[in-house]
Amino acid sequence: MRVLLLGGTTEASALAMALKGNGIEAIFSYAGRTNVPMAQPVETRVGGFGGIAGLKNYLRDARISHVVDATHPFAATMGWNAHSACAGCNVPLLRLERPAWRAKTADRWIHVPTIAAACDALPNIPARVFLAIGRMHVDQFAACPDHHYLLRLVDPPVAAIDLPDHTVVLARGPFDVAGDIALMQAHNITHIVAKNAGGSGAVAKIEAARKLGLQVIMIDRPHRPKTEKAAEIDTVLHWLHHSAERGV
Ligand SMILES: NC(=O)c1ccc[n+]([C@@H]2O[C@H](COP(=O)([O-])OP(=O)(O)OC[C@H]3O[C@@H](n4cnc5c(N)ncnc54)[C@H](OP(=O)(O)O)[C@@H]3O)[C@@H](O)[C@H]2O)c1
Known part of the structure; x- marks a missing residue:
């Protein structure tokens, strides 16, 4: 074998x-x-x-x-x-x-099918967004330039990030809820954009959002x-x- x-x-x-x-x-x-x-x-x-x-x-x-x-x-x-x-x-x-994560009673999730749809689901007024989707697709959010974006990446970005107002934090998971609450509070986060990855390694931000009452724009899994x-x-x-x- x-x-x-x-x-x-x-x-x-x-x-x-x-x-x-x-x-x-x-x-x-x-x-x-x-x-x-x-x-x-x-x-x-x-x-x-x-x-x-x-x-x-x-x-x-x-x-x-x-x-x-x-x-x-x-x-x-x-x-x-x-x-x-x-x-x-x-x-x-x-x-x-x-298995995919499922919303609990206290969760405030908006389900979207794609990254482009997540961008469309952000509010019309400037928000402070934790863009928890990795590096690959963040430039798509250049279509919504009025928000402040917090990015958490494993490696320092090689190419410039095409977002006018953003902060990069370098860290490798797994993360814990207390740490993610502290991170979101330190950056005055109002919204989180996340992929429905499932599992325990990345769930801390979802639990932190629940505790802080923040809205999560949840990108559903692809076919x-x-x-x-x-x-x-x-x-x-x-x-x-x-x-x-x-x-x-
Ligand atoms: N997408 C995410 O959100 C995410 C998050 C965390 C980790 N990852 C990991 O990052 C990798 C790339 O993700 P992706 O979204 O770019 O994948 P993808 O869109 O499914 O794959 C794009 C291309 O990357 C190559 N590839 C992907 N996974 C590979 C693997 N394990 N070994 C060898 N080649 C691989 C393949 O190239 P060829 O066609 O040349 O074979 C594939 O066609 C995956 O292994 C995934 O597990 C992805």
Whole structure:
């Protein structure tokens, strides 16, 4: 058995640990979005495969027997590519995915389908917005230049951020509620824009918003292929052992 683990999430790192602990040979794959990706206890590769065709070649060349897609819920392109490539190469694929967050009674969420819609959902008067969506898509908020934006990033931005009024804070999660309350109070935040990532690593800001009574503009998850799914590491291990027993 030789597993390709598509990573970039807390769950992927936890699974890498479990695979190592169970003596299962695995290759951890990072897209290469951060300068210093977290070290993994298994063999690691970095960078795109070159679309579906590139991934198919990789699966064959690296003699991959199973793929676990543990990419972020918003990394949909990789999910679709893995789905097509695995089907094309007859390699079993499992999606490891944390359940989405659900609003609780005290939450003030506005659900939006896309980042552009989140921008449209901001108020007409200037607000102080915690833009908790990573670096990749922040420039889309240049369409709403009247607000102050707080950005929390893993790495210092390489290119200038195209927002007239913003502050960058550098930090790597997981975060805690007390820290996020302090951060939001220090920056007089009135609104939060977040992706519905689910899981525990990024939920502190949502709980902090609930405690502070702040409005959250929640970007719902993109459409992904219908792939067999697991929410827990143990389920992945069971799936691997089970398919190995069946000789898949
Ligand atoms: N999107 C988010 O909000 C978010 C948040 C936290 C972490 N991440 C992580 O950051 C990575 C990139 O996210 P994204 O939204 O740009 O993904 P994406 O839109 O689904 O992927 C874009 C391209 O990046 C490459 N790629 C993505 N994940 C990869 C992986 N694990 N290993 C090798 N190549 C990968 C693939 O390139 P090729 O077509 O060349 O193979 C893919 O077509 C993902 O691994 C994801 O888990 C994303």
